[in-house]
Amino acid sequence: MPMTIAQRIDQIRSQLNGRARLVAVTKTKPIPMLREAYEAGCKSFGENKVQEMIEKHPLLPADIDWHLIGHLQTNKVKYIAPFVSLIHSVDSLKLLQEINKQAARNNRTIDCLLQIHIAEEETKFGLSPDEAEALLNVPELDNLSNIRIIGLMGLATFTDNETQIRREFQGLKQLYDKLSTIQRTNVAFRELSMGMSGDYGIAVEEGSTLVRVGSAIFGERN
Numbered sequence: 001m002p003m004t005i006a007q008r009i010d011q012i013r014s015q016l017n018g019r020a021r022l023v024a025v026t027k028t029k030p031i032p033m034l035r036e037a038y039e040a041g042c043k044s045f046g047e048n049k050v051q052e053m054i055e056k057h058p059l060l061p062a063d064i065d066w067h068l069i070g071h072l073q074t075n076k077v078k079y080i081a082p083f084v085s086l087i088h089s090v091d092s093l094k095l096l097q098e099i100n101k102q103a104a105r106n107n108r109t110i111d112c113l114l115q116i117h118i119a120e121e122e123t124k125f126g127l128s129p130d131e132a133e134a135l136l137n138v139p140e141l142d143n144l145s146n147i148r149i150i151g152l153m154g155l156a157t158f159t160d161n162e163t164q165i166r167r168e169f170q171g172l173k174q175l176y177d178k179l180s181t182i183q184r185t186n187v188a189f190r191e192l193s194m195g196m197s198g199d200y201g202i203a204v205e206e207g208s209t210l211v212r213v214g215s216a217i218f219g220e221r222n
């Protein structure tokens with residue numbers, strides 16, 4: 001008998017053992033599967049596309065935390081601003097300004113993570129460590145009172161080489177620790193989003209507080 005979604009969630013939770021929280025990555029998966037995860041006690045869902053998130057959101061219970069984990073275009077921020085819980089993929093001041101504007105329109109403060117490029121692949125989005133540090137120090141941030149930057153997110157290289165993955169996560173944790181010392185009113189680091197189905201074990205060993213796991217819960221995507 002293959003394991004159920006609930007059993008997989010339980011298994012991952014016991015492996016995390018309180019060290020990191022689980023964001024169930026539900027992209028491409030149908031509503032009944034999301035309901036099953038919800039019934040199993042999982043209340044944090046990650047989607048990588050705005051369109052898919054706004055389609056699923058009204059069909060599911062209101063106490064779900066919706067995490068945007070994929071690249072976000074400024075012209076789409078308005079669609080998720082009323083409800084999104086955490087945006088993992090911020091990579092520019094321009095995007096932060098738009099999130100701030102739309103958050104204010106909704107009388108909200110939206111939590112954000114800066115996405116850092118740690119992988120070897122060229123194609124992945126994200127800021128370099130220096131760019132992230134510079135962004136956290138721009139004076140303009142003081143005007144953005146409806147956002148809060150609460151940490152960093154990164155994706156390791158897609159490889160079987162555990163040493164490389166660990167090294168990349170260690171680098172991200174070091175950057176996290178360094179940038180944690182920055183004192184601004186809307187910067188308060190408390191989340192390090194790293195680890196997916198293939199590498200969340202390494203990620204929690206290296207200090208992740210949030211793992212984003214999809215296929216290990218819901219099965220492979222087509």
Ligand SMILES: *Cc1c(COP(=O)(O)O)cnc(C)c1O
Nearest residue numbers: 025048069196197212213214215
């Ligand atoms: C799809 C995705 C994940 C989850 O990937 P799995 O390997 O299925 O666990 C995590 N993070 C991001 C940014 C993703 O796009």
